[in-house]
Amino acid sequence: MGMFQRERQVFANAEPLDDSYEPEDIRERDKELKKYQRALQPIIDNRPTSNIFLYGKTGTGKTVATKFMLSHLENDAAEYDDIDFSTVWVRCENLTSSYQVAIALVNELRENQGGDRISTTGYSQQRVFDILYEELNALGGTVVIVLDEIDNIGHSDDILYGLPRARSNGYVDDVRPVIVGISNDFQFRDNLSPKVKDTLAEKEILFPPYDANQLRSILEPRADKAFHDGVLNRDVVPLCAAFAAQDSGSARQAIRLLREAGELAQSADSNTITEEHVRDAQDELEKNQLYEGMQELTTQGHAVLCALAYYQSLNKVPVRSRDLYEQYVKICDRLDADSVSERRVRDHLSDMNMLGLITVYEQNEGLAAGRYHEYELDIPLQAVLEVLLSTTRFEELANIIQSTADNHHQSGISRY
């Protein structure tokens, strides 16, 4: 018998469950789409168009709505021969500054024309902006510039100052740039520098998280297409919707959950997808996300995590930061690694809190002991140790912690 055999298929067509799938109609976002349409209307009317900013958490339909609106806009603009209109789309997922966004824009524009890409470092910022203006000028007309996940640029917002003013500053003459900014962070606008805030005339559209009913309505047509008839138990889609609504209100999460459940069912050679598969899928996805988060930490981050794992193994949690720091320094000594300042360790801890790896408790005992934080792992100790064990440098330490954890587990059992 071979290693690979054809599995029983629950999927008829997995595409509707893919991240890149574009549904032909968008559900549960009528109000937002209407607002969006009004904001883009001036392009068809050849009137000056405001910049548009979409705010909402991941998976609330911002990107998909934008693709939808722009493709309609493109089609409808073709009806009028006096409209010169084009779009550029940049995902700022890994771009942490205006500089990098400008380079990504240049490369995207050149891609469309078959030109050479430019390197992501080396040029001065002004130089990159000049190149960008050149490319825009060459394009001409109204250019809709979509900056997806723009909140990644943080405080480095020069590009939001430069682009809208490129025309009045005389850098470009034949182009009308319209910025469509998509942000996962509601506070992004507040954190912009004052000069940008003042000059960035814009329309804002908010995309609230979906509730369970809306998620169900989004999932149903996709599920119909994705799976063979009769494969889905009746409660599967509602359960996916409920899980996702409870956690994030994200359609992406709900869809991934449904797909993962399908894949689990398929690899178990089951001919139906059950609630149980959904629960397993939920666990699986959560686990993956945490592992990825831990893997991406630096050596310093791992050392901090290791110190916390040590306290966790002794059941001496939550632990206040000064004790944790002390242990962290010992670990670094033992590893023959440099240790960093307390301030820096606080940053690492705050990062890990963002990733959902640890829990922070704020303590305040006033005059007696002041204000401080206490920390504990938010994930099973075993998961942390598994990652540390696979990191050569931490292998030995992880083994030691493992055995102290085992001992404490014994005595912990006898206590109850």
Next chain:
DNA sequence: AATCCACAGGAACGGCGGGCTC
């Protein structure tokens, strides 16, 4: 109401690695 503890976390800065132009 004012004070005070013990940190939290913002701001500014610096050195290093890597890649650019000329």
Next chain:
DNA sequence: GAGCCCGCCGTTCCTGTGGATT
């Protein structure tokens, strides 16, 4: 190769915070 530029990771210095205590 000199002279730039940027991002990343770290440091130092400092102001902010909020409940128990006075």
